[in-house]
Amino acid sequence: MTALRDIQSALLHDIYSGGRDSVAYLGKGFAEHLNIYGNNTLFGLTDILANAYPVVKRIVGEEFFKTVARHYLTAHPQPSGNRHMFGGELSRFLKGFEPALSLPYLPDVAALEWAHFQASIADDAETLDFNMLASATGGDPSFVLGLHPSVHLVAQNYNALDIWREHQNEDPSTIRLIPKEHTLVIWRAADDSVLIRKASASFAKLIHNCLDGLSFAEAMMAAGESVADMTALQQEFAEAVAHGVFSDKTEALP
Amino acid sequence: MQKHTLELSGIGLRAPHVRELLDSKANVGFLEAHSENYFGGGQPRKILKQISEIYRVTLHGVGLSLGRADGLDQSHIRQTKALVDELHPVFVSEHLTWSGYCHIHVPDLLPVPFVNEALDVFADHVNEFQDAIGQQILVENPSNYLAFEKIDYTETEFLNALVERTGCGLLLDINNIAVSAHNLGYDPVAYIDGVKADGRVRQFHLAGYQVNELENGERVFLDTHGRHVYPEVWELYAHALRRFGDVPTLIEWDTDIPALDILIAEAAKADDVRARVKGERHDRAA
Numbered sequence: 001m002t003a004l005r006d007i008q009s010a011l012l013h014d015i016y017s018g019g020r021d022s023v024a025y026l027g028k029g030f031a032e033h034l035n036i037y038g039n040n041t042l043f044g045l046t047d048i049l050a051n052a053y054p055v056v057k058r059i060v061g062e063e064f065f066k067t068v069a070r071h072y073l074t075a076h077p078q079p080s081g082n083r084h085m086f087g088g089e090l091s092r093f094l095k096g097f098e099p100a101l102s103l104p105y106l107p108d109v110a111a112l113e114w115a116h117f118q119a120s121i122a123d124d125a126e127t128l129d130f131n132m133l134a135s136a137t138g139g140d141p142s143f144v145l146g147l148h149p150s151v152h153l154v155a156q157n158y159n160a161l162d163i164w165r166e167h168q169n170e171d172p173s174t175i176r177l178i179p180k181e182h183t184l185v186i187w188r189a190a191d192d193s194v195l196i197r198k199a200s201a202s203f204a205k206l207i208h209n210c211l212d213g214l215s216f217a218e219a220m221m222a223a224g225e226s227v228a229d230m231t232a233l234q235q236e237f238a239e240a241v242a243h244g245v246f247s248d249k250t251e252a253l254p
Numbered sequence: 255m256q257k258h259t260l261e262l263s264g265i266g267l268r269a270p271h272v273r274e275l276l277d278s279k280a281n282v283g284f285l286e287a288h289s290e291n292y293f294g295g296g297q298p299r300k301i302l303k304q305i306s307e308i309y310r311v312t313l314h315g316v317g318l319s320l321g322r323a324d325g326l327d328q329s330h331i332r333q334t335k336a337l338v339d340e341l342h343p344v345f346v347s348e349h350l351t352w353s354g355y356c357h358i359h360v361p362d363l364l365p366v367p368f369v370n371e372a373l374d375v376f377a378d379h380v381n382e383f384q385d386a387i388g389q390q391i392l393v394e395n396p397s398n399y400l401a402f403e404k405i406d407y408t409e410t411e412f413l414n415a416l417v418e419r420t421g422c423g424l425l426l427d428i429n430n431i432a433v434s435a436h437n438l439g440y441d442p443v444a445y446i447d448g449v450k451a452d453g454r455v456r457q458f459h460l461a462g463y464q465v466n467e468l469e470n471g472e473r474v475f476l477d478t479h480g481r482h483v484y485p486e487v488w489e490l491y492a493h494a495l496r497r498f499g500d501v502p503t504l505i506e507w508d509t510d511i512p513a514l515d516i517l518i519a520e521a522a523k524a525d526d527v528r529a530r531v532k533g534e535r536h537d538r539a540a
Binding site: 003004005007008009011012015016025026027028030032033034035036037040041044045048077078079080081082083084086120121122123124125149150188192 | 290293294295296297298299300317318319322323324327329330333352353354355356357358359360361362364367369371372375399400401402403404437468469470472474476
């Protein structure tokens with residue numbers, strides 16, 4: 001007897017590649033119908049990608065976006081039954097997608113949009129306030145600071161944020177492209193709006209340190225190592241606390 | 255706020271209608287939300303919670319892949335359970351299909367070969383899912399565009415056996431029966447008559463399909479949910495009501511989504527058919 005897993009592998013292969021591995025398992029006369037599932041997948045995933053990347057689509061135009069989607073889904077099939085998880089590799093994919101190389105800022109816009117989309121639907125969580133912070137730091141200096149589940153750090157090589165913001169307008173103006181390495185922090189605030197801020201190198205390091213599980217004291221110290229003025233970092237940290245970047249899920253190190 | 259009774263037919267909850275549904279209470283029995291659209295948090299989840307405080311809500315999953323030959327995605331189950339715990343849906347439903355295997359998925363509902371191995375897989379997965387969320391699920395018959403050479407059961411035999419092995423209920427999609435019957439060449443009335451009428455059918459779906467012509471000239475019905483319910487589907491629906499009794503019914507409309515009024519009017523048509531069939535029963539009893 002043919003194993004179910006063989007049939008499922010063959011069907012998925014055919015749907016994504018246009019192959020005919022599964023025909024041997026089908027009733028007579030149904031081979032032509034495989035294209036229906038292939039088309040449903042192509043159109044369905046293109047829609048999902050367009051929903052996550054509206055500005056990338058506006059920049060490249062509908063037809064080119066369909067071409068991008070067709071190539072992307074072959075390289076990176078939908079990874080989970082949660083459709084919101086499809087598309088996370090687009091920025092990296094675009095860096096190697098020859099037809100899009102004339103738009104070197106496009107991977108940055110894609111990275112920004114993916115983080116924005118994911119932040120908008122990330123799990124809810126209570127945020128850290130200054131009273132909790134004072135209580136945690138006073139109680140145990142080795143506590144680990146948690147991040148709100150929506151927080152994303154996004155590395156950028158160009159001023160893609162300017163481009164993305166301009167494309168929120170109906171009739172966007174041309175933005176002068178400026179190469180500049182920097183990091184954005186993107187998260188969802190208490191009112192469910194998604195916020196985007198340029199992070200200083202030290203603040204980005206602080207977030208990375210928190211993600212790596214360093215205690216708050218260690219994370220802050222390591223982030224401030226190369227900073228002449230700790231006050232600026234502390235101020236940036238305070239603003240982040242006020243805007244809900246950190247969660248109330250702090251924990252003491254074992 | 256008073257919620258509606260399931261004696262009124264329901265409609266699918268779609269983003270363009272949300273504001274209107276929140277602003278003034280629509281005359282529908284219930285709203286069906288696609289579970290996966292509300293995984294995670296943020297505004298979509300909060301809006302669904304508000305909706306559930308006004309309307310009865312059902313959860314309809316499209317991505318769990320009950321028929322997958324490997325194990326169910328535990329994260330998917332956890333997220334569905336969190337929704338169930340938060341919303342207390344009237345029904346939780348999924349499909350007699352699969353859509354993913356070994357970390358490759360499609361945004362579609364794929365056909366199952368109705369063989370013993372597949373029945374074992376479905377029975378295990380339905381039991382696992384019901385145990386995890388703590389309530390019975392309804393399993394929906396799919397629209398199929400192809401069939402497999404080797405089978406041990408017809409689709410209705412497979413559904414009947416699944417109910418008996420798991421205690422799940424059935425969501426009969428009348429449009430899907432019409433679509434699959436045309437595409438695979440069977441009698442839709444015989445299909446309905448093949449499902450046991452012992453209370454296992456707990457919900458109906460109705461929708462519109464699209465007719466496409468393939469390159470070889472063959473006409474195929476596509477389950478697009480993009481137009482009014484076809485007259486022959488209304489007739490099949492009446493036949494199903496006569497066989498299974500008055501069962502909560504939902505209108506699905508997912509593409510070319512019309513104004514809310516049009517959708518509600520389509521649900522009212524279902525109510526008219528339900529009333530007509532109830533009347534026939536009373537006439538016979540008199």
